[in-house]
Amino acid sequence: MKQQPEKLGIREYIAIAILMAGARATEDTPATLFQKVENAAWMVPILSAALFFIPLYLLLKTMSLFQGKNLFAVMNKLLGKYLGFAVGLIIFVISSSAISFDSRTYTNIIRTYYFNTTPILVLYAILIAICAYGAKKGIQHVGSVSFMIVFWVICSLIFALLLSTQDSTFQSVLPIWGPGILEIIKTSPGSLAIYADFFLLTMLVPYFKSNKEFQKGTWIAYIFVSIQISAAIFCIVCFFDQSLGGLGYPFHTLIRYISLGTYIPNIEIFFFAIWIMGAIIRFTAFLYLNALIFGQLFKIKDFEYLIPSIATIYLLIGLIPESPIETIVHLKLTVRALAGPMFAAISLILWLAALVKGEFKHAKNKNSM
Template sequence: MDHTKGMLGIREFFAIILVTIGTKLTDNTPTGLFNEVGNAAWITIIIMCLVSIIPIYLLTKVITSYENKNLVDIIYHLLGKHIGFFVILLLWLTETYSIVLSSAMYADIIETMYFVRTPILIIYIVLIGVAAYGAKKGIEYIGSAAWITLIGLNIALFVVLILSILQGRINYIFPIFGNGIPEILTEGTTNLSIFGEFLYFGFIVTSLRSINVYKKGIWIGLFYVSIVFMFALIGYVMLFDYVSIGNLNYPFHESIRYIQLGFLTNVESLFLPFWLVASFLRFSFYLYISALLFGALFKIKQFNYLVPSIAILIVFLGLIPEAPVFSLFNLREILVYITAPIFLLLPLVLWIAAKLKGEFKK
């Protein structure tokens, strides 16, 4: 376990949350939402945020009841050795599966949108190689780098959102409820995997300066990311209309090609560096968590040495799909239906176990 004295403050923790979840705006996550609920995709984010409050509250209640224990220790303590091992194994498999799909998708974005002449193998190796370097340096390095990147990333993101809304058409957001309220409620519940990382943030709680950093950061992060997600989806639909978005694999990258910024041409070149750095940091965090969980399964204290091996495994598995866009979209649907129940049920199970054991009274 990583029981070193925590050095991450509220700024670094918040930056990690924004980098890991906010960058989902730039892949095909919005496309899936628009395909299901039409131009009301932004409303599903509100539903997701409201539903996520329950598991995040229960998880925060459990985690803050212990000192010097991260979520791995708490799972073993509350569920026992054997059940705890199974739960950690399930979380590791889910996290690794997510890394494979997400990294393959980002390699496809870089190849198809920016470096069309570069072999995808080279792009993939560079992407995971840089991420593995950051993961091996540790969570404090990831947090510090994320905070340094955060200002530029926010500026770039808000410029894109503002220009998308200003240059879009307001009538494209009507009808407000898109394909209907039942579809909005269904998608808002089943797509909770978008916020699934809030479960994994519990694994780095011992690397934070205090438990208050976790409590404040997790709630600020949830509402901030939800607001950014909501306005981004509004910007996309105003710029392209939901029918067109359904035919776009990566709306964000199409947006920065479409919008105009004064006399400047090739606007995407202004935003690409910030997106690349954020992507590297996102996968650095993913690899760090994957190594941490694997180390917890097999009692490996120096789990950071596992990062290169896991990175090689990720590259090998990520290159298997022959048609990345279509294959990864279908595989992502499987991940959605796996992650959402885990995110909803595991905090509830831990809260009930802690309640039965009288941990809250202590």
């Protein structure tokens, strides 16, 4: 390292986490959840959060044994050089495909609702280019920008949902258990991927002053995001009722519908502008994390120079699916169904390894001494 990297503040970190994970409420997650559990869709994010809490807690506990080390360093230490590399590679592959298909989804949204005739390639390239530029600047810059806009993103989301309540029927979420409690519980593990971002964010530990600060930030963001997603889905279900099943991106249909009285009827561009900023920050942070993982995996110190080339590769992967349907129905759902349980399992394995190796006892002894 040429110089000591600047530290990341807790509020910047919370902003990044909220923008990364909270954005899921505004894409296709509400619709896919609705297809599975109908009007009880709003419960799933909370249940999944409760479920993912266990592995995340154990992971953070394990990480706290190694002050100032990121996830990969911890993995190498606990699982050994080869196994650690293999697990790291799996994480890299999953998160790479996630970022490719997610960014493609966002491009689809932009093209469907706002720029109908512009070729996908152009929109996609602009999006990725901006993200690559931002990521190249470093995580501190991403952090300060996200802290700047997170307030507006949340405000616009709340504002849009409040406006929608004029035409929504609260009774739509009843019968309260939807298709039955069993069905809801069955869906929750498959939706763990909503919180997969928190797993990847543990890569950022070295940028913090202490592990404590990181943990605190993670829990605040975690609780906030789970409530945010659940509340947003609740409002969307109330608004669309049964017709939610046939929609791809309900949030954008919603903002096209709502209006501010008769004199300001079509206000979607206002929400779109703020939403797209949030989306760009989301992929910037995501891209940075992926580059960081890649750098750690192959021992590349100045990984920031890799970002443009990695971004190009993601762009090319994202362009493979022919149409939006393919991305959502097949690839994205597969990646999502895989990512959540996989990350949870890795967290558990790490904790078990630490337990078996006696790291916890070791740390205790150290402290008592």
